[in-house]
Amino acid sequence: MTILYAGILLGALGLIFGGVLTFASKKFHVDVDERVAQVRECLGGANCGACGYPGCDGFAAAVVAGEAPINGCAPAGEKGMKGIAKIMGLEAASSEKMVCRVLCQGESGVAKERYQYDGYQSCATAAGLAGGPKDCRFACLGLGDCMDKCAFGAITMENGIAHVNPDKCTACGACVKACPRGVLKLLPMSSNVIVRCRNSDTARVARAVCMDACIGCGRCKKECQYEAITVENGFAHIDPSKCTRCGACAAVCPCKCITIS
Amino acid sequence: MSITEILLFMVSCILTHNFIFNRFLGCCPFLGVSSKVETSVSMGLAVTFVMTIASLFCWLIYNFLLIPLELTYMNTIAFILVIAALVQFVEMFLKKSSPTLYSALGIYLPLITTNCAVLGVATLNMNNNYGLLQSVLNGTFSALGFLLAIVLMAGVRERLESSKIPACMKGFPITLVSAGLMAVAFMGFNGLV
Numbered sequence A: 001m002t003i004l005y006a007g008i009l010l011g012a013l014g015l016i017f018g019g020v021l022t023f024a025s026k027k028f029h030v031d032v033d034e035r036v037a038q039v040r041e042c043l044g045g046a047n048c049g050a051c052g053y054p055g056c057d058g059f060a061a062a063v064v065a066g067e068a069p070i071n072g073c074a075p076a077g078e079k080g081m082k083g084i085a086k087i088m089g090l091e092a093a094s095s096e097k098m099v100c101r102v103l104c105q106g107e108s109g110v111a112k113e114r115y116q117y118d119g120y121q122s123c124a125t126a127a128g129l130a131g132g133p134k135d136c137r138f139a140c141l142g143l144g145d146c147m148d149k150c151a152f153g154a155i156t157m158e159n160g161i162a163h164v165n166p167d168k169c170t171a172c173g174a175c176v177k178a179c180p181r182g183v184l185k186l187l188p189m190s191s192n193v194i195v196r197c198r199n200s201d202t203a204r205v206a207r208a209v210c211m212d213a214c215i216g217c218g219r220c221k222k223e224c225q226y227e228a229i230t231v232e233n234g235f236a237h238i239d240p241s242k243c244t245r246c247g248a249c250a251a252v253c254p255c256k257c258i259t260i261s
Numbered sequence B: 001m002s003i004t005e006i007l008l009f010m011v012s013c014i015l016t017h018n019f020i021f022n023r024f025l026g027c028c029p030f031l032g033v034s035s036k037v038e039t040s041v042s043m044g045l046a047v048t049f050v051m052t053i054a055s056l057f058c059w060l061i062y063n064f065l066l067i068p069l070e071l072t073y074m075n076t077i078a079f080i081l082v083i084a085a086l087v088q089f090v091e092m093f094l095k096k097s098s099p100t101l102y103s104a105l106g107i108y109l110p111l112i113t114t115n116c117a118v119l120g121v122a123t124l125n126m127n128n129n130y131g132l133l134q135s136v137l138n139g140t141f142s143a144l145g146f147l148l149a150i151v152l153m154a155g156v157r158e159r160l161e162s163s164k165i166p167a168c169m170k171g172f173p174i175t176l177v178s179a180g181l182m183a184v185a186f187m188g189f190n191g192l193v
Helices: A002-027 A034-042 A055-064 A077-088 A123-127 A145-149 A174-178 A203-209 A219-223 A248-252 B003-016 B027-032 B037-066 B072-097 B099-105 B108-112 B116-127 B132-161 B172-187
Strands: A098-102 A155-158 A161-164 A184-188 A193-195 A229-232 A235-238 A258-260
Touching: A002 B037, A002 B072, A034 A055, A034 A077, A055 A077, A098 A161, A123 A145, A145 A155, A145 A174, A174 A184, A193 A235, A219 A229, A219 A248, A248 A258, B003 B132, B027 B108, B027 B132, B027 B172, B037 B072, B037 B108, B037 B116, B037 B132, B072 B099, B072 B108, B072 B116, B116 B132, B132 B172
Parallel strands: none
Antiparallel strands: A098 A184, A155 A161, A193 A258, A229 A235
């Protein structure tokens, strides 16, 4: 019988509180700008925090308040941004879709291994152990810190390095922050000619630690007719705004570290 | 309760039986929201507000519903129900009546629903057979102790930001060590009341 009392009492309390709250929600209703909810719909919705606001709701409120730029949400992409622009009555500022690129080709067997790493499966931990399991100090360690951080399942680990699926990548930048080696970089989607190495050691050292390392020879720079390539810190850089994606550099690269995806 | 008793009770709640450093309740917001003095003050005030009202309502529910019906073993569930509903109600009420206070307390108000310190104070009131006045005072003073602790911690953490800390101790390790040292310091108040 007492168990019945317990159920009835808690049920009654729940009902009363529920009733009071329902009444209060009507009574104390505050009109919220309906655009906030509409903007919220257009966002990536992963609460990744890359915009610098507390979650998607915070960003949506800031957009409507005019404090945040409408292109502040990278995961929303161009489509989401156009949606927000329509709601806010603004023209969509042209911002090109970015994508995360892996600037390393040091797969197992290509990049020399310093030792057999058998510890906790985290790049940050491995990087701290005698300079990491790969000889190259710029190499992707392939233990998946970026994969764990990716909320969209765009990153996979194959042959000891990270691979990004450009179709799934939303350029939120979570993986870029997670990588202890700085191997990942956000680049414009259209710039598909990429120097996939950032080894700034001298040519001899770079070549000794990895078969596919950029040795900074400068042949690509000479071949490029558009002055899009510079060699700094011992490796080549391509300026996406000058590059015409002709691919002449990739053809002459002796180390095959410029790729066209 | 005479004035002297109230003062002694206040010292006891704030210093000797500090919620964080002595009872280890409410450690989650203590570590989570103590990175800036400004936000920690907001959080402390929100907790003070909710704990005072929760003590009052939980006492009423316990003494006028649970005891007469001999359902005191249901206290935890009943208290959680009361606290959750109360926080929701207070949030709605503040949103309408005092937008300034609402935005000052901000996200911290709903966070308090799941703060064990609030449930802790209700349970302590019940276990110690406190009267209505003493329960409410216990809620207020304990929450002020929480406010003191979180603001002190935020001050320490702001200083830590700019100091040179070995890489292995950066972030949470040094924060937890500082919190431990502060708890040791608060042990010095033992026997004061």
